Amino acid sequence: MTNDQDASAKFALLQAAQALFAEEGFEKVSMRTLTQKAGVNLAAVNYHFGSKQGLIEAVIAGYINPVNQARLKALESAEGAAEGRPVALETILDCFLGPVLEAVRKSEIAEKLFFQLLGRCMVDQSLSSLPDSVMETFQQVLIRFPQALHRSLPELSEEEILWRLHFSIGVLVHVLSRTEGFLHLAGGRVGKPAFEEILAMVRTFCRAGLMSPAVKETVEAS
Amino acid sequence: MTNDQDASAKFALLQAAQALFAEEGFEKVSMRTLTQKAGVNLAAVNYHFGSKQGLIEAVIAGYINPVNQARLKALESAEGAAEGRPVALETILDCFLGPVLEAVRKSEIAEKLFFQLLGRCMVDQSLSSLPDSVMETFQQVLIRFPQALHRSLPELSEEEILWRLHFSIGVLVHVLSRTEGFLHLAGGRVGKPAFEEILAMVRTFCRAGLMSPAVKETVEAS
DNA sequence: TTCCCATTCAAACGTTTGTTTGAAACGAAC
């Protein structure tokens, strides 16, 4: 039906975990339902991943790291193309949002589940308990992107840029994890667009938010 | 009888639950640690709230409903003052964000815990399992505020306004629940401002995002 | 007093949780 039946228990577990974690959250999925859906023995999780937490971290790292690495790569390439000149704000934003869209396209699980899983990675886990590799790559993102943004928006302090990037991430996470609930609450007043369209609206919203005049005076000797 | 302050165990439970839920999340707090912190018997939760879920919902409703009711009241009063003219976008935003700040000030638990609790209410619970009273009031917010925004931003379709309000809520929730992690990840590059200052930045960000020119053409031919 | 109702309490209930165990099964190398 699907692909190569190379499906060692490890692969089957990852696949089942992605779907189930997305549907119900990391904590609420028991290892029994998990292994049952994967068609493997209960002990397989502890054998292949050490513990349930190990499986959770493997799933998280497998999802978030590619996105953040693609972000850094896209930004590097954009900066290379700019040849020393500041990269346009819109381009930086695309470097940030594009990899999410791309990851959705590449995803083997349903689009809807992907949203929920990616959103849940930011939400269920307390940030400090994320896998180290995820923390490190994300930290890189929180360094490179503010640098690029600062060159594009020199009138803003790096601190305020960081805050606005924080806000933008909030929009993205919220859209990924809670859009379904929003659509339900909105009743019939808003139909569900394709993810590209939602992301286009996010882009517009965050672009305007990032470009807005500074809240604080840029701190120069007071 | 049922209420007034004579229900000391009930009150102690609510107080302890607020702090613990904020610190560790709804699911991770066991009834034994909960009742122990409150200094009451283990069975008290089931006696006073029916179940753990009942306590969770009481805590959530006690926090979110006052905020949403204050939002609606503030908007009504602003619309009264406007006497038929559209309310300014900044005023609408203040009606939306102000009650959060006010609730923080009134909160009996530490400010930091309040953030986490309020953020967690949106995050831990799947939206459809929120208490009915919360859903209803929040639905009212999702009706009144887009109406007011549409009068202030007539060039935007109501649908796009709803999306942008969705985004703004995302910023707020993210700021409430994940700012601590953000500060940690940012290393020493950004100091923690007072909550008022953070909200001021949120206001600026969302104002610009809301005001941005429409993504879609207002009229769709299909 | 006696009765009644609301509340508290210690103890136990039945499930479910993640994890561990020791044996069985498999496949490749010798």
Next chain:
DNA sequence: GTTCGTTTCAAACAAACGTTTGAATGGGAA
């Protein structure tokens, strides 16, 4: 065929969970 390391399996494990129980407690009202 025998050996060896890896993987699978059924079964059991101890701990933690939310909930229930039935008796004890306390203070008004009759």
